[in-house]
Amino acid sequence: MSRDQACDSTSALVFSFGLVAGVGCTVCSKTLFLEKAIGMTGEEERFTPPLFQTWIMFLGMSFALPAHFIWEWRRRAAARHDPDELLKIDAAAARIGLETYAMLAVPALFDLVATVLMVVGLLNVNASAWMLLRGGGVVFVALMKHFLLRDSLLPSMWIGVFLIAGAVVLVCAAPKIGEESEDDDYVATRQLWGGVITIVGTFVQSVQYTWEEKVMAGEISAPPWLLIGVEGVCGTVLCTFVLYPLAYLLPGHDHGSYESPANTMAMLANSPTCLGLSVLFCALVFTLNSFSVLVTFMMPSLWHAVLDNVRPIAIWFVQLVLFYLFSGSGLGEAWTLASDVQLVGLALLLFGTAVYNGSIKLPGVYAESLVGLSSPMSSPALSRSPLITLNRSPRGELASSPYVSRVRLQDQPRPEELMGRAGQGLSVSLLQADQARRES
Numbered sequence: 001m002s003r004d005q006a007c008d009s010t011s012a013l014v015f016s017f018g019l020v021a022g023v024g025c026t027v028c029s030k031t032l033f034l035e036k037a038i039g040m041t042g043e044e045e046r047f048t049p050p051l052f053q054t055w056i057m058f059l060g061m062s063f064a065l066p067a068h069f070i071w072e073w074r075r076r077a078a079a080r081h082d083p084d085e086l087l088k089i090d091a092a093a094a095r096i097g098l099e100t101y102a103m104l105a106v107p108a109l110f111d112l113v114a115t116v117l118m119v120v121g122l123l124n125v126n127a128s129a130w131m132l133l134r135g136g137g138v139v140f141v142a143l144m145k146h147f148l149l150r151d152s153l154l155p156s157m158w159i160g161v162f163l164i165a166g167a168v169v170l171v172c173a174a175p176k177i178g179e180e181s182e183d184d185d186y187v188a189t190r191q192l193w194g195g196v197i198t199i200v201g202t203f204v205q206s207v208q209y210t211w212e213e214k215v216m217a218g219e220i221s222a223p224p225w226l227l228i229g230v231e232g233v234c235g236t237v238l239c240t241f242v243l244y245p246l247a248y249l250l251p252g253h254d255h256g257s258y259e260s261p262a263n264t265m266a267m268l269a270n271s272p273t274c275l276g277l278s279v280l281f282c283a284l285v286f287t288l289n290s291f292s293v294l295v296t297f298m299m300p301s302l303w304h305a306v307l308d309n310v311r312p313i314a315i316w317f318v319q320l321v322l323f324y325l326f327s328g329s330g331l332g333e334a335w336t337l338a339s340d341v342q343l344v345g346l347a348l349l350l351f352g353t354a355v356y357n358g359s360i361k362l363p364g365v366y367a368e369s370l371v372g373l374s375s376p377m378s379s380p381a382l383s384r385s386p387l388i389t390l391n392r393s394p395r396g397e398l399a400s401s402p403y404v405s406r407v408r409l410q411d412q413p414r415p416e417e418l419m420g421r422a423g424q425g426l427s428v429s430l431l432q433a434d435q436a437r438r439e440s
Helices: 009-034 050-062 064-078 083-094 098-103 105-124 127-134 137-147 155-177 184-216 224-249 261-270 272-298 301-325 337-357 424-439
Strands: 036-038 044-046
Touching (some): 009 050, 009 127, 009 272, 009 301, 036 261, 050 105, 050 224, 064 083, 098 105, 127 155, 127 301, 127 337, 155 184, 155 337, 224 261, 261 272, 272 301, 301 337
Antiparallel strands (some): 036 044
16 A cells, blocks of 8 residues: 555544444434334324434534634634734635635535435435435446536446446336335335435535535635534524425424424423433534545545445444344344345445456456545535645645545546557546636
């Protein structure tokens, strides 16, 4: 392993906490949907308010805003005897004005829609399948970057895109394929519907990421905690004053409304478990976002890719353990015939991602090691917000993520090496043209 891919003890600790927070966040969210509580009519019902979980997620993100200001205060206090450093801090703060905060409302709106859709999807689909379906976001972002941002895909990347898309379709259809009896038809149809909603949510999120890179990534240079915090505050406000009133007025199965906040509050008041899981979920969202920032800026792209591949496996493992360890409690998920199909989808997803990144090279197909070059076209870069990965870190010694540095000219093969490789010259030219476009 090269030096830039090494992982010291601090990075390993950050990686571990990031993994635990990511797994815990998804498992806690799904577990909350499985709980029951006494509603406002005095009858027991399932705790299934998707908008409430969306609100909790944005509330958790909002805590990044005070964390940002506390961090900036500490930086300023540490630099009080260093005029040059104070000037740098003041100059960075001066670039963040009301226009910056206003522009961040646009990705917050995209994120709000995407989050609502994906939470509704999680309500209807297993947590393990839900996490795998979110991997389809790489397909949407890659295609949008190819057709809208002119980031041309290499042949290996096209093959990877088709393999990942096939894996997503397989995972989505797994409940229907794995039907073992007529009684499973309703559950399978509901899970299929949840899978489709999740895919739509990942599409909306890919539109958000494309918008950020196309319109905003070059205009906004702000610490990630500020970006996350402002997005969280905007999302919380929109949830509270726009979506919740609409959900209350729209007809539905929640006591006449699509989602009744009064009924949600009654269930929280009557169930310490639901209340505790909600608080835990909020804390885990903040923890996940905080460690995601640290992972982004402390670790090379190789470990980002490892984290992205390990997380869905870990979530599935935890769900299986919960089901068989607490048999009869309703927690976790059982291993069924659909799980066999999902396992094939997982293997295809991991293989397709490796082919896309050039980690696995197919015979006769030219590929670049995107992860090794920390390319912004690599799968771990595509699954992260450009506003964070393409801007500065809150820590001075960690000025940027690995995706800020473009592929350097000296990293490219020499001309004489290219002569014997059919089709490689065009690919390198495309990469260099992409480099020049972004740096201009």
